[in-house]
Amino acid sequence: MSVLSVVLPAYNEELMIAKTCSVLGEVLTDAGISYELVLVNDGSSDRTWEEIEKAGKKDPNILGVSFSRNFGKEAALFAGLAQAKGDAVAVMDCDLQHPPETLVEMYRLWEQGYQVIEGVKSSRGKEGFLHKKCAGFFYGIMSKATGVDMQNASDFKLMDRRAAESILSMPERNMFFRATSSWVGFKTTSVSFEVREREAGVSKWSAWSLVKYAFTNIVAFTTVPLQFVTVGGGICFLFSLALAVYSLAQYFTGHAVEGYTTIVIVLLLIGSAIMLSLGIIGYYIAKIYEEVKRRPRYIISRIVRGSEDVSENARNDSV
Numbered sequence: 001m002s003v004l005s006v007v008l009p010a011y012n013e014e015l016m017i018a019k020t021c022s023v024l025g026e027v028l029t030d031a032g033i034s035y036e037l038v039l040v041n042d043g044s045s046d047r048t049w050e051e052i053e054k055a056g057k058k059d060p061n062i063l064g065v066s067f068s069r070n071f072g073k074e075a076a077l078f079a080g081l082a083q084a085k086g087d088a089v090a091v092m093d094c095d096l097q098h099p100p101e102t103l104v105e106m107y108r109l110w111e112q113g114y115q116v117i118e119g120v121k122s123s124r125g126k127e128g129f130l131h132k133k134c135a136g137f138f139y140g141i142m143s144k145a146t147g148v149d150m151q152n153a154s155d156f157k158l159m160d161r162r163a164a165e166s167i168l169s170m171p172e173r174n175m176f177f178r179a180t181s182s183w184v185g186f187k188t189t190s191v192s193f194e195v196r197e198r199e200a201g202v203s204k205w206s207a208w209s210l211v212k213y214a215f216t217n218i219v220a221f222t223t224v225p226l227q228f229v230t231v232g233g234g235i236c237f238l239f240s241l242a243l244a245v246y247s248l249a250q251y252f253t254g255h256a257v258e259g260y261t262t263i264v265i266v267l268l269l270i271g272s273a274i275m276l277s278l279g280i281i282g283y284y285i286a287k288i289y290e291e292v293k294r295r296p297r298y299i300i301s302r303i304v305r306g307s308e309d310v311s312e313n314a315r316n317d318s319v
Contacts, residue, residue, distance in 0.1 A: 003034045004107055004158075005086030009076035010052070010094040011042040017051035020094055025059055027100040033107055038063045038080045039094070043070030053304060060306035068301040075298040077155065077177045081164050083303070090158040091177075092119075098156040102193045106158040115163050115186035119156030122192040156193065157181055173291050226284065229277040236273050240266070 006024060010017065021037060028035040039062065041049045052064040065083055067076070077091055088110050092098040098119065106117040155178055159167075166184045167177070182188075243266065302309070 002088065002111075003036055003086040004028065004103075005036045005038055005084035005089045006103065007038045007040065007077060007080030007084060007089060007091045008094040009040050009042055009073050009080065010044065010048050011070065011073070011076075012044045012046045012048060013094045014044070014047040014051050016095050017048060017055055020096055021055040021059060021062060023096060024100050024103075025061070027104065031104045031107070033104065036061050036063060036084065036086055038065065038084050040076040040080045040083075041066040042073065042076040043067045049302075056304050056306050062306060064302075064304045065300055066302040068299040071298040073155075074175060074177055078168070078175070079298050079300065081168055084164070087161050088158055089161065089164045092156045097196045098154070099193055099196060102156070102191055103158070105191050109189055109191070110158055110160065113187060114189045115160035116181060116184070116188040117158040118182070118188065118190040119154050120190045120192050121154055122194050154178070160186065162186070173295065173297055174287055225280045229280055232273050232277060236270055239269065 006028075008020065013020075017039065021039075024037060025035070037059070039052045039055070041052055041064065049064070049066050052062070052066075056062040056064050063083060065079055067079070080091070081089060088107065090103055090106065092103065102119065106119070109117050159181065163181070163184055163186045166186075167175075167180055170180070
Protein backbone atom coordinates (compact mmCIF):
# COMPACT_ATOMS: atom_id res chain seq x y z
CA MET A 1 0.00 0.00 0.00
CA SER A 2 1.29 3.46 -0.94
CA VAL A 3 2.43 5.77 1.84
CA LEU A 4 2.19 9.56 1.86
CA SER A 5 4.96 11.44 3.68
CA VAL A 6 4.04 14.95 4.81
CA VAL A 7 7.02 17.23 5.48
CA LEU A 8 6.33 19.96 8.05
CA PRO A 9 9.11 22.49 8.79
CA ALA A 10 8.67 23.92 12.30
CA TYR A 11 10.31 26.96 13.85
CA ASN A 12 8.98 28.07 17.26
CA GLU A 13 5.65 26.33 16.68
CA GLU A 14 5.15 24.75 20.11
CA LEU A 15 1.53 25.92 20.20
CA MET A 16 0.65 24.23 16.90
CA ILE A 17 2.51 20.90 16.90
CA ALA A 18 -0.08 18.84 18.78
CA LYS A 19 -3.04 20.34 16.91
CA THR A 20 -1.39 19.94 13.49
CA CYS A 21 -0.44 16.30 14.09
CA SER A 22 -3.89 15.48 15.41
CA VAL A 23 -5.76 17.16 12.55
CA LEU A 24 -3.54 15.69 9.81
CA GLY A 25 -3.69 12.21 11.33
CA GLU A 26 -7.48 12.36 11.53
CA VAL A 27 -7.96 13.73 8.00
CA LEU A 28 -5.60 11.22 6.36
CA THR A 29 -6.95 8.27 8.35
CA ASP A 30 -10.54 9.14 7.44
CA ALA A 31 -9.46 9.30 3.78
CA GLY A 32 -7.88 5.82 4.02
CA ILE A 33 -4.37 7.13 3.30
CA SER A 34 -1.35 5.53 4.97
CA TYR A 35 0.83 8.38 6.13
CA GLU A 36 4.05 9.52 7.72
CA LEU A 37 4.41 12.98 9.29
CA VAL A 38 7.97 14.31 9.07
CA LEU A 39 8.33 17.26 11.44
CA VAL A 40 11.63 19.15 11.15
CA ASN A 41 12.57 21.31 14.13
CA ASP A 42 14.62 24.14 12.63
CA GLY A 43 16.60 25.07 15.74
CA SER A 44 13.58 26.42 17.62
CA SER A 45 14.17 28.37 20.84
CA ASP A 46 10.89 27.29 22.43
CA ARG A 47 9.49 23.82 23.28
CA THR A 48 8.84 22.79 19.67
CA TRP A 49 11.10 19.72 19.89
CA GLU A 50 9.56 18.57 23.16
CA GLU A 51 6.11 18.86 21.58
CA ILE A 52 7.28 16.81 18.58
CA GLU A 53 8.56 14.09 20.91
CA LYS A 54 5.24 14.08 22.81
CA ALA A 55 3.30 13.81 19.53
CA GLY A 56 5.53 10.90 18.47
CA LYS A 57 4.65 8.97 21.63
CA LYS A 58 0.98 9.24 20.67
CA ASP A 59 1.38 8.47 16.96
CA PRO A 60 4.05 6.02 15.68
CA ASN A 61 3.64 7.50 12.18
CA ILE A 62 5.44 10.67 13.28
CA LEU A 63 9.11 11.15 12.41
CA GLY A 64 10.80 13.99 14.29
CA VAL A 65 14.00 15.58 12.99
CA SER A 66 15.91 18.19 15.01
CA PHE A 67 18.65 20.46 13.64
CA SER A 68 21.74 21.36 15.65
CA ARG A 69 20.80 25.03 15.12
CA ASN A 70 18.57 27.19 12.94
CA PHE A 71 19.41 26.61 9.27
CA GLY A 72 16.32 28.17 7.66
CA LYS A 73 13.10 26.96 6.08
CA GLU A 74 14.68 25.80 2.80
CA ALA A 75 17.13 23.57 4.69
CA ALA A 76 14.25 22.15 6.76
CA LEU A 77 12.33 21.32 3.59
CA PHE A 78 15.26 19.45 2.08
CA ALA A 79 15.98 17.60 5.32
CA GLY A 80 12.36 16.48 5.41
CA LEU A 81 12.50 15.30 1.81
CA ALA A 82 15.70 13.36 2.52
CA GLN A 83 14.23 11.60 5.57
CA ALA A 84 10.80 10.89 4.07
CA LYS A 85 10.14 7.27 3.06
CA GLY A 86 6.78 7.65 1.32
CA ASP A 87 5.91 6.86 -2.29
CA ALA A 88 4.58 10.42 -2.47
CA VAL A 89 5.91 13.39 -0.50
CA ALA A 90 3.89 16.47 0.40
CA VAL A 91 5.20 19.71 1.85
CA MET A 92 3.06 22.09 3.88
CA ASP A 93 3.31 24.66 6.67
CA CYS A 94 3.06 23.56 10.28
CA ASP A 95 0.54 26.26 11.24
CA LEU A 96 -2.47 24.74 9.35
CA GLN A 97 -2.74 27.76 7.08
CA HIS A 98 -2.53 25.18 4.29
CA PRO A 99 -5.83 23.24 4.55
CA PRO A 100 -5.33 19.50 5.28
CA GLU A 101 -8.41 18.61 3.20
CA THR A 102 -6.60 19.90 0.10
CA LEU A 103 -3.87 17.38 0.84
CA VAL A 104 -6.36 14.57 0.21
CA GLU A 105 -7.33 16.15 -3.12
CA MET A 106 -3.65 16.31 -4.09
CA TYR A 107 -3.16 12.66 -3.17
CA ARG A 108 -6.09 11.57 -5.36
CA LEU A 109 -4.53 13.44 -8.29
CA TRP A 110 -1.24 11.64 -7.62
CA GLU A 111 -3.11 8.33 -7.76
CA GLN A 112 -4.36 9.39 -11.19
CA GLY A 113 -0.77 9.63 -12.43
CA TYR A 114 0.26 13.23 -11.78
CA GLN A 115 3.79 13.52 -10.40
CA VAL A 116 3.83 17.13 -9.15
CA ILE A 117 0.69 18.72 -7.74
CA GLU A 118 1.14 22.42 -6.99
CA GLY A 119 -0.92 24.26 -4.40
CA VAL A 120 -1.97 27.64 -5.81
CA LYS A 121 -3.40 30.35 -3.58
CA SER A 122 -6.86 31.49 -4.65
CA SER A 123 -6.42 34.30 -2.13
CA ARG A 124 -3.38 35.44 -0.17
CA GLY A 125 -5.27 35.96 3.08
CA LYS A 126 -4.77 39.14 5.09
CA GLU A 127 -1.74 40.88 3.58
CA GLY A 128 -0.90 44.55 3.33
CA PHE A 129 -1.00 46.39 0.01
CA LEU A 130 2.79 46.84 -0.07
CA HIS A 131 3.40 43.17 0.76
CA LYS A 132 1.11 42.04 -2.07
CA LYS A 133 2.82 44.34 -4.57
CA CYS A 134 6.30 43.19 -3.53
CA ALA A 135 5.20 39.54 -3.72
CA GLY A 136 3.79 40.17 -7.20
CA PHE A 137 7.08 41.74 -8.35
CA PHE A 138 9.13 38.87 -6.88
CA TYR A 139 7.03 36.14 -8.49
CA GLY A 140 7.01 38.02 -11.77
CA ILE A 141 10.81 37.76 -11.88
CA MET A 142 10.73 34.09 -10.83
CA SER A 143 8.08 33.29 -13.46
CA LYS A 144 10.35 34.69 -16.18
CA ALA A 145 13.33 32.78 -14.79
CA THR A 146 11.55 29.41 -14.57
CA GLY A 147 9.25 29.73 -17.57
CA VAL A 148 6.42 28.70 -15.21
CA ASP A 149 3.67 30.96 -13.90
CA MET A 150 4.53 31.33 -10.21
CA GLN A 151 2.01 34.01 -9.31
CA ASN A 152 0.27 32.91 -6.09
CA ALA A 153 2.66 29.93 -5.84
CA SER A 154 3.33 28.35 -2.46
CA ASP A 155 5.41 25.68 -0.72
CA PHE A 156 2.24 23.61 -0.39
CA LYS A 157 2.63 20.78 -2.90
CA LEU A 158 2.77 17.03 -3.36
CA MET A 159 5.40 15.20 -5.39
CA ASP A 160 5.99 11.69 -6.62
CA ARG A 161 9.06 9.95 -5.21
CA ARG A 162 10.87 10.38 -8.57
CA ALA A 163 10.34 14.15 -8.53
CA ALA A 164 11.50 14.39 -4.92
CA GLU A 165 14.66 12.37 -5.65
CA SER A 166 15.38 14.58 -8.67
CA ILE A 167 15.37 17.65 -6.43
CA LEU A 168 17.51 15.95 -3.78
CA SER A 169 20.09 14.98 -6.42
CA MET A 170 20.86 18.63 -7.22
CA PRO A 171 24.22 19.55 -5.67
CA GLU A 172 23.85 23.31 -5.09
CA ARG A 173 23.75 24.63 -1.51
CA ASN A 174 21.48 27.61 -2.18
CA MET A 175 18.24 26.38 -3.68
CA PHE A 176 14.75 27.86 -3.92
CA PHE A 177 12.42 24.91 -3.36
CA ARG A 178 9.26 26.64 -4.58
CA ALA A 179 10.80 27.33 -8.00
CA THR A 180 12.90 24.15 -8.22
CA SER A 181 9.86 21.90 -7.79
CA SER A 182 8.37 23.58 -10.89
CA TRP A 183 11.65 23.56 -12.80
CA VAL A 184 12.12 19.76 -12.59
CA GLY A 185 9.05 19.25 -14.79
CA PHE A 186 7.27 15.87 -14.72
CA LYS A 187 3.52 15.53 -15.20
CA THR A 188 2.16 18.52 -13.31
CA THR A 189 -1.22 19.87 -12.29
CA SER A 190 -2.44 22.28 -9.63
CA VAL A 191 -5.17 22.72 -7.05
CA SER A 192 -6.34 26.01 -5.58
CA PHE A 193 -6.75 26.69 -1.89
CA GLU A 194 -7.56 29.57 0.41
CA VAL A 195 -4.95 30.53 2.98
CA ARG A 196 -6.41 30.10 6.45
CA GLU A 197 -5.77 32.34 9.40
CA ARG A 198 -3.17 31.16 11.88
CA GLU A 199 -4.83 29.58 14.94
CA ALA A 200 -1.98 30.13 17.39
CA GLY A 201 1.44 31.69 17.53
CA VAL A 202 2.72 34.47 15.29
CA SER A 203 4.32 34.67 11.86
CA LYS A 204 8.10 34.30 11.90
CA TRP A 205 8.49 36.54 8.84
CA SER A 206 9.24 40.25 9.29
CA ALA A 207 9.28 42.68 6.37
CA TRP A 208 13.10 42.70 6.34
CA SER A 209 13.38 38.89 6.51
CA LEU A 210 10.97 38.60 3.56
CA VAL A 211 13.11 41.03 1.53
CA LYS A 212 16.26 39.03 2.35
CA TYR A 213 14.49 35.76 1.57
CA ALA A 214 13.26 37.08 -1.78
CA PHE A 215 16.62 38.47 -2.88
CA THR A 216 18.52 35.35 -1.76
CA ASN A 217 16.21 33.10 -3.73
CA ILE A 218 16.31 35.29 -6.83
CA VAL A 219 20.11 35.16 -6.81
CA ALA A 220 20.06 31.40 -6.11
CA PHE A 221 17.84 30.66 -9.07
CA THR A 222 18.40 33.26 -11.78
CA THR A 223 20.96 35.71 -13.22
CA VAL A 224 18.35 38.42 -13.88
CA PRO A 225 19.96 40.87 -11.36
CA LEU A 226 23.22 40.65 -13.36
CA GLN A 227 21.25 41.65 -16.43
CA PHE A 228 20.09 44.71 -14.48
CA VAL A 229 23.77 45.69 -14.22
CA THR A 230 24.10 45.57 -17.99
CA VAL A 231 20.88 47.52 -18.47
CA GLY A 232 21.98 50.10 -15.88
CA GLY A 233 25.31 50.50 -17.67
CA GLY A 234 23.50 51.04 -20.97
CA ILE A 235 21.23 53.67 -19.44
CA CYS A 236 24.22 55.52 -17.96
CA PHE A 237 25.95 55.42 -21.35
CA LEU A 238 22.92 56.86 -23.14
CA PHE A 239 22.53 59.56 -20.48
CA SER A 240 26.22 60.45 -20.79
CA LEU A 241 25.96 60.54 -24.58
CA ALA A 242 22.94 62.83 -24.42
CA LEU A 243 24.70 65.10 -21.93
CA ALA A 244 27.81 65.23 -24.14
CA VAL A 245 25.76 66.25 -27.18
CA TYR A 246 23.94 68.88 -25.12
CA SER A 247 27.19 70.26 -23.69
CA LEU A 248 28.82 70.49 -27.12
CA ALA A 249 25.77 72.22 -28.56
CA GLN A 250 25.79 74.72 -25.70
CA TYR A 251 29.55 75.30 -26.13
CA PHE A 252 29.38 76.02 -29.88
CA THR A 253 26.44 78.36 -29.45
CA GLY A 254 28.33 80.33 -26.82
CA HIS A 255 26.34 79.12 -23.85
CA ALA A 256 28.73 76.82 -22.03
CA VAL A 257 27.19 74.50 -19.44
CA GLU A 258 28.04 75.51 -15.85
CA GLY A 259 30.62 73.04 -14.65
CA TYR A 260 30.23 72.35 -10.93
CA THR A 261 26.57 71.30 -10.78
CA THR A 262 26.81 69.21 -13.93
CA ILE A 263 29.95 67.42 -12.79
CA VAL A 264 28.49 66.63 -9.37
CA ILE A 265 25.28 65.21 -10.90
CA VAL A 266 27.20 63.07 -13.38
CA LEU A 267 29.61 61.78 -10.74
CA LEU A 268 26.77 60.91 -8.35
CA LEU A 269 24.84 59.13 -11.10
CA ILE A 270 27.79 57.09 -12.36
CA GLY A 271 29.12 56.44 -8.84
CA SER A 272 25.74 55.17 -7.65
CA ALA A 273 25.39 52.91 -10.69
CA ILE A 274 28.89 51.49 -10.14
CA MET A 275 28.34 50.85 -6.43
CA LEU A 276 24.97 49.20 -7.05
CA SER A 277 26.49 47.03 -9.79
CA LEU A 278 29.39 46.02 -7.55
CA GLY A 279 26.93 45.14 -4.80
CA ILE A 280 24.96 42.82 -7.07
CA ILE A 281 28.10 41.22 -8.50
CA GLY A 282 29.55 40.89 -5.00
CA TYR A 283 26.43 39.09 -3.79
CA TYR A 284 26.77 36.55 -6.60
CA ILE A 285 30.45 36.09 -5.74
CA ALA A 286 29.49 35.50 -2.10
CA LYS A 287 27.03 32.78 -3.18
CA ILE A 288 29.73 31.21 -5.37
CA TYR A 289 32.03 31.23 -2.33
CA GLU A 290 29.38 29.46 -0.26
CA GLU A 291 28.92 26.83 -2.97
CA VAL A 292 32.67 26.23 -3.30
CA LYS A 293 33.06 25.63 0.45
CA ARG A 294 30.61 22.72 0.12
CA ARG A 295 29.31 23.06 3.66
CA PRO A 296 26.18 20.99 4.37
CA ARG A 297 22.79 22.67 4.09
CA TYR A 298 21.93 21.39 7.57
CA ILE A 299 23.19 19.23 10.45
CA ILE A 300 20.83 16.86 12.26
CA SER A 301 21.32 16.46 16.01
CA ARG A 302 18.46 14.06 16.77
CA ILE A 303 15.83 12.03 15.01
CA VAL A 304 12.96 10.02 16.50
CA ARG A 305 10.39 7.75 14.91
CA GLY A 306 7.35 7.53 17.12
CA SER A 307 8.81 7.11 20.61
CA GLU A 308 12.04 5.47 19.42
CA ASP A 309 15.31 7.39 19.09
CA VAL A 310 16.86 6.49 15.71
CA SER A 311 19.47 9.24 15.51
CA GLU A 312 22.11 6.80 14.25
CA ASN A 313 20.04 6.33 11.07
CA ALA A 314 19.81 10.04 10.31
CA ARG A 315 20.77 11.05 6.77
CA ASN A 316 22.78 14.25 7.18
CA ASP A 317 23.18 16.46 4.16
CA SER A 318 26.49 15.57 2.55
CA VAL A 319 25.93 16.15 -1.16
